[in-house]
Amino acid sequence: MAIKKISKTQPENFEFNKKNKETADSIIKNYPSGKQQSAVMALLYLAQKQNDNWIPLSAMKYIAKYLDMPYIKVYEVATFYSMYNLTPVGKYFFQVCTTTPCMLRGAYNLVDVCKRKISEEENRLSKDGKTSWLEVECLGACVNAPMLQLNEDYYEDLDSKKLEQIIDKISNDEVPQPGSYRGRLSSEPENTRKTLIGNKNA
Amino acid sequence: MLKLKVNDIDVEVEEGTTVLQACEQAGAEIPRFCYHEKLSIAGNCRMCLVEMEKSPKPIASCAMPAAEGMVLKTNTEKVKKARKGVMEFLLANHPLDCPVCDQGGECDLQDQSMYYGIDKSRFKENKRYVPEKYMGPLIKTQMTRCIHCTRCIRFATEVAGVPELGAIGRGENMQITTYLEKAMESELSANVIDLCPVGALTSKPYVFEARPWELKKTETIDVMDAVGSNIRVDTYGWEVKRVLPRINEEINEEWISDKTRYACDGLKNQRLDTPYVKINNKLKPSSWDEAFKAVSERISTTKSEKIAGFIGDMTNMETTYAAKDFFEKTIKSENLESRYEKLYINTNVRSNYLFNSSIEGIEKSDLIILIGTNPRFEATILNSRIRKNYLKNKTEIISLGDVGDLTYPYQVISNNTDTIKDIIDNKHEISKKIKKSKYPSIIFGQSVLKLKSAPYIFEEFKKYLLENNKISDDWNALNILSKNSSTVGSYDLNVLSKNSSYEILNKLENNNFEILILFGQDNLNFEKKNEFIIYIGSHGDKGASIADVILPGATYTEQDGYFTNIEGKLQKAYKASYPPGEAKEDWQIINELSSFIKRKNLYKDKNQLIDSLINYLNLNNKNETDFEVPEYNFKSEKIITEEIDYYHSNVIARASKTMSECKNIRMSLPKTGTDN
Numbered sequence: 001m002a003i004k005k006i007s008k009t010q011p012e013n014f015e016f017n018k019k020n021k022e023t024a025d026s027i028i029k030n031y032p033s034g035k036q037q038s039a040v041m042a043l044l045y046l047a048q049k050q051n052d053n054w055i056p057l058s059a060m061k062y063i064a065k066y067l068d069m070p071y072i073k074v075y076e077v078a079t080f081y082s083m084y085n086l087t088p089v090g091k092y093f094f095q096v097c098t099t100t101p102c103m104l105r106g107a108y109n110l111v112d113v114c115k116r117k118i119s120e121e122e123n124r125l126s127k128d129g130k131t132s133w134l135e136v137e138c139l140g141a142c143v144n145a146p147m148l149q150l151n152e153d154y155y156e157d158l159d160s161k162k163l164e165q166i167i168d169k170i171s172n173d174e175v176p177q178p179g180s181y182r183g184r185l186s187s188e189p190e191n192t193r194k195t196l197i198g199n200k201n202a
Numbered sequence: 203m204l205k206l207k208v209n210d211i212d213v214e215v216e217e218g219t220t221v222l223q224a225c226e227q228a229g230a231e232i233p234r235f236c237y238h239e240k241l242s243i244a245g246n247c248r249m250c251l252v253e254m255e256k257s258p259k260p261i262a263s264c265a266m267p268a269a270e271g272m273v274l275k276t277n278t279e280k281v282k283k284a285r286k287g288v289m290e291f292l293l294a295n296h297p298l299d300c301p302v303c304d305q306g307g308e309c310d311l312q313d314q315s316m317y318y319g320i321d322k323s324r325f326k327e328n329k330r331y332v333p334e335k336y337m338g339p340l341i342k343t344q345m346t347r348c349i350h351c352t353r354c355i356r357f358a359t360e361v362a363g364v365p366e367l368g369a370i371g372r373g374e375n376m377q378i379t380t381y382l383e384k385a386m387e388s389e390l391s392a393n394v395i396d397l398c399p400v401g402a403l404t405s406k407p408y409v410f411e412a413r414p415w416e417l418k419k420t421e422t423i424d425v426m427d428a429v430g431s432n433i434r435v436d437t438y439g440w441e442v443k444r445v446l447p448r449i450n451e452e453i454n455e456e457w458i459s460d461k462t463r464y465a466c467d468g469l470k471n472q473r474l475d476t477p478y479v480k481i482n483n484k485l486k487p488s489s490w491d492e493a494f495k496a497v498s499e500r501i502s503t504t505k506s507e508k509i510a511g512f513i514g515d516m517t518n519m520e521t522t523y524a525a526k527d528f529f530e531k532t533i534k535s536e537n538l539e540s541r542y543e544k545l546y547i548n549t550n551v552r553s554n555y556l557f558n559s560s561i562e563g564i565e566k567s568d569l570i571i572l573i574g575t576n577p578r579f580e581a582t583i584l585n586s587r588i589r590k591n592y593l594k595n596k597t598e599i600i601s602l603g604d605v606g607d608l609t610y611p612y613q614v615i616s617n618n619t620d621t622i623k624d625i626i627d628n629k630h631e632i633s634k635k636i637k638k639s640k641y642p643s644i645i646f647g648q649s650v651l652k653l654k655s656a657p658y659i660f661e662e663f664k665k666y667l668l669e670n671n672k673i674s675d676d677w678n679a680l681n682i683l684s685k686n687s688s689t690v691g692s693y694d695l696n697v698l699s700k701n702s703s704y705e706i707l708n709k710l711e712n713n714n715f716e717i718l719i720l721f722g723q724d725n726l727n728f729e730k731k732n733e734f735i736i737y738i739g740s741h742g743d744k745g746a747s748i749a750d751v752i753l754p755g756a757t758y759t760e761q762d763g764y765f766t767n768i769e770g771k772l773q774k775a776y777k778a779s780y781p782p783g784e785a786k787e788d789w790q791i792i793n794e795l796s797s798f799i800k801r802k803n804l805y806k807d808k809n810q811l812i813d814s815l816i817n818y819l820n821l822n823n824k825n826e827t828d829f830e831v832p833e834y835n836f837k838s839e840k841i842i843t844e845e846i847d848y849y850h851s852n853v854i855a856r857a858s859k860t861m862s863e864c865k866n867i868r869m870s871l872p873k874t875g876t877d878n
Contacts (some may be wrong), residue, residue, distance in 0.1 A: 003371040057382075070359075072368035074380040079370035 004079050005123070006057065007087040014059040016066075020046050024066070033130040037069045040077055044084055053093055053151075054085040082136060090125055090132035092170045094118065098135050101142035109160045110146055111135060116166045130171060143187040144180055153178035207273045221263035222250055230276040233314045235292075235399045236351035237264035240456055241360060244352050245293070248638060249314070251284040252276045260284045260569040282318075289319040295330040295374065296400070297346050304342075306402030307414040309354050311349065327363065332377055338385025339863040340392045340464060347404035350376050361457065362591050363387040363609025378402070385867050388584040388609075389848065392464065393457045396447065406466055407860045409787045414437075421448055423765055424462045425516045425687035425758045426852065429561065429583045430767030431458045434646040435466070435759050435778040442466045442759050442779055452562045455765070458743065459582035459853055460847065460864065466759075468858030472742045474754035475783025490784065493681035494798040497751050500734050501533065501799055510537035510706055510715045513697055514722030514739065515852055517688035518763025518775065520808070522688065522695050525721050532796045537715070538704040539699055540692030542725040545648060546656035547693060547702045550829035554664075555693050557584075557768035558678035559643040565591045569639035571632070572601040573622070573659075574841045575647025575683050578608050579848040581768065584683070585609065599634065605843050615840045619655050626666045636679075637670055645681045647846045656697075657834035676715050684768055685846070691766040694819060695783045701830055720745045720790070722755065724853055738791055740781075742852040754785035755797075757854060761787040764815070764840060772819070 144156030208228035209587035245265030254271035334344035358367040417436035431454035477493035603617030624630035672679040722739040737749035849865035
């Protein structure tokens with residue numbers, strides 16, 4: 001993936017709300033004194049959650065001061081990890097897995113749907129401003145390929161049509177049911193189990 | 203000691219060395235990009251792979267500690283193949299635009315790909331492009347060429363103490379940048395250009411100026427501050443193209459400050475290249491004969507005690523000595539002064555005005571007290587040593603008064619002279635710390651020596667340190683940090699008012715002199731009335747603007763000259779270029795002027811001058827002089843560390859466009875990094 005773009009429009013200020021401040025302080029306590037900088041990743045994630053799922057520059061500065069470390073070091077971490085969003089993302093944020101197993105099972109069909117129904121480019125808000133999408137590397141649900149992550153939930157065993165339905169629902173502000181879209185329970189085999197049949201508890 | 207075998211050669215190395223260092227001790231050359239002796243180990247370029255017995259894969263020798271009984275091979279087929287592989291990967295995304303790259307000819311990547319690489323590329327895909335980054339007026343970036351060795355990041359964080367450089371993104375898309383592309387706020391920033399093994403960071407003022415093989419290289423000494431950094435001056439014809447550091451572990455290690463490096467374009471601007479004589483209140487170009495005539499007529503009709511001379515801040519010792527001889531023998535006057543401020547200097551023994559702990563010695567000091575000094579701007583290289591000491595030993599550093607960011611934390615205590623009195627009277631907590639410490643360093647800046655109570659502070663503090671056995675043959679805790687390169691040399695030559703009183707400076711203020719001869723002195727603080735001023739110097743600056751006769755001289759790159767640095771080390775600056783136009787070397791001007799006045803040369807040639815100078819130094823430096831300590835009193839006052847205009851601190855820097863640019867940017871920069 002290419003280097004992350006930094007949003008051109010940035011909020012002036014950022015500060016943790018009261019609850020997050022408490023959480024942040026308790027995270028910092030996990031580390032020995034003087035090693036508070038180790039908490040940077042957790043704090044960035046907190047900031048992302050608080051700020052509509054993306055991290056503005058002011059939040060990085062705020063965290064750098066909070067942990068007494070140079071701005072550039074926080075910036076390095078934030079640009080390194082793909083789970084930190086540095087530009088505003090939609091309220092409904094689709095992350096489509098395109099790593100090999102998903103790709104073999106038709107992940108690019110899903111990408112095409114996203115391009116058609118959400119926005120032509122990654123990380124660009126849809127027309128109604130509610131959704132955006134991103135291609136990501138393996139999300140660890142290869143058994144249910146192809147799949148995508150919508151905010152905090154996995155939607156699995158998808159195809160173009162099913163994804164279109166999901167996006168349609170989303171645009172009406174309905175949150176569809178997460179999980180497998182071929183009626184599977186977790187990652188169990190289709191058409192009943194074929195192994196360990198004799199074992200009741202398996 | 204550990205015993206190893208490298209290519210069947212037995213070597214013994216100290217514990218804690220790396221495999222790479224061990225191989226080098228055995229005489230095997232190991233190619234590298236990311237490894238640098240003065241920086242921490244990163245181990246990310248993989249160029250230094252060697253084969254180790256019992257290891258299935260080649261190992262990165264820079265990151266592997268040497269161990270007892272290791273058997274290493276650096277020249278096997280496997281190693282060669284590994285190097286070729288690494289080289290190919292490095293070059294996969296490297297643009298190979300050597301013909302238009304400033305690093306060409308002195309590029310590590312170029313050299314090593316010649317030795318260790320393969321002759322063609324198998325990479326058919328598109329190459330990566332990285333946009334240029336802005337890093338200030340000194341560093342030009344071409345980040346597509348970057349091979350991600352991270353030397354620059356480590357230098358900025360570790361040595362310069364400004365963690366402003368970093369690597370964003372990852373993998374192929376990793377990019378080196380400053381935070382939001384701001385200029386680096388460091389006086390050592392341009393050293394990253396030397397560190398960069400490729401042409402990603404190159405010198406902005408030197409861009410497309412010359413190729414390294416076209417330049418004449420002269421190893422010499424820097425005069426921008428009193429540290430005396432060892433430098434190499436590269437010239438193309440007359441012009442000084444660039445200044446690079448030379449390794450001297452005792453002084454500047456491998457670094458030089460930005461002013462040392464980039465004030466060199468000031469050597470081309472504002473130069474005085476022909477003599478000037480004031481006729482009808484206007485300076486007019488003239489010939490040397492006319493100028494000498496005007497001067498000698500004036501001097502021979504003036505009483506000798508009404509003539510005074512002042513030595514400048516970058517004047518070499520030959521000139522100073524010639525000026526001294528000129529005043530003593532030709533004019534028969536004692537009015538020669540090297541100070542421009544009323545500094546208290548006890549010339550009794552040499553160690554009274556030296557940096558006695560030594561620049562290298564400061565690294566082992568366990569307590570550093572700064573009194574009226576800001577080493578970051580007064581002696582940048584020394585400051586990096588203090589920082590190095592701090593990083594290694596977490597040394598306690600105390601400053602009287604807040605002097606701003608020094609790139610390391612320090613404790614601020616009251617900057618009143620009462621604090622010093624308390625310390626001397628054992629009433630302050632610092633007294634205990636000094637007593638307890640084995641190698642304390644007390645650094646006095648010039649701002650202290652200017653005070654009314656300077657004699658008290660200096661003499662009593664020295665007594666106090668002597669009593670507590672902190673001044674001995676082993677260690678001398680008393681340090682004077684001079685600001686200018688000529689200062690210590692002039693003291694060595696005893697170019698001061700009698701008993702280093704302020705007689706000459708007082709007379710100057712009261713306009714008691716009729717003729718002033720300024721030997722490159724531009725910092726005098728007085729109001730000109732009827733004085734006839736002769737300026738001998740290189741640049742049209744403050745001194746030349748008030749002069750009645752200007753005799754154009756040479757700068758430090760245009761004449762051989764000795765300088766004594768703050769530690770008292772005598773070093774020689776060599777002639778790299780020649781003075782412009784009609785200008786002459788300074789000692790020559792004095793010699794000829796003397797022959798004009800007295801019909802007799804002071805010296806037959808330069809060798810005679812140097813012999814005489816060295817003789818004088820040998821005699822003078824060993825013996826104690828008859829210095830009488832004046833009566834002194836304590837006075838309660840504030841020690842205010844004088845702020846210096848770092849980028850404009852001398853005539854060369856003031857004439858330099860690059861330095862002006864740096865100054866403008868520094869002034870408009872909002873604070874970044876870990877301030878506030």
